[in-house]
Amino acid sequence: MTKAPIRVWLDDVRDAPDGWVRVFTAAEAIALLEAGGVVEISLDHDLGDEATCGTGYDVAVWIEEAVATRGFAAPEIHIHSANVVGRERMQHAIESIERLQRREPISEGEKLKIEIAPGVLDQVPESERDGLMEELEQIFKELRPRRPAW
Numbered sequence: 473m474t475k476a477p478i479r480v481w482l483d484d485v486r487d488a489p490d491g492w493v494r495v496f497t498a499a500e501a502i503a504l505l506e507a508g509g510v511v512e513i514s515l516d517h518d519l520g521d522e523a524t525c526g527t528g529y530d531v532a533v534w535i536e537e538a539v540a541t542r543g544f545a546a547p548e549i550h551i552h553s554a555n556v557v558g559r560e561r562m563q564h565a566i567e568s569i570e571r572l573q574r575r576e577p578i579s580e581g582e583k584l585k586i587e588i589a590p591g592v593l594d595q596v597p598e599s600e601r602d603g604l605m606e607e608l609e610q611i612f613k614e615l616r617p618r619r620p621a622w
C-alpha cells in the first residue's frame with residue numbers, strides 16, 4: 473500500500489497552511505521523514521527551547537546526512553523562518569543537499585582532510601594498505617566537512 477504524500481510544516485507558532493501537517497519540534501519532523509511519504513517540508517528555524525525542541529537547521533542537517541550516507545530521497549524543502557542567520561544556515565544545508573542529490577563533486581575548498589591516527593595502518597597487512605587507502609579516498613570523496621554550529 474502506498475502512503476499518501478505528506479507536506480510537513482515545522483513551526484511552533486504559525487499555523488500550517490491547508491493541506492500541510494504541522495509539527496512543533498525537529499524530532500517530530502525527522503520522525504515523519506524517517507517514516508516516508510514526505511514530499512515537501514517547510515522549515516522555521518526557532519522552535520522554542522532549542523535543547524528540547526531543536527531547530528529547523530537540525531532537520532536540514534539530518535536530511536543532508538541521510539542523503540549523503542543512505543541515499544535518502546529528500547523532499548522539496550522550503551524555509552519560512554524570520555531568523556536571518558538561521559535562514560542562511562538552512563539555505564546552505566539545502567544547497568548541499570541539492571548537490572549531493574545531483575552527486576556533484578565537492579569543490580576544492582570543501583575537501584575533507586583525512587588523518588589516520590599513528591599506528592592504525594600498522595594493524596593492516598602491508599599488501600592491503602594501498603587498497604584500503606583507495607577505498608577510503610573513494611568513500612570520503614562524496615563527503616564534505618560538517619558546517620560549524622555557529
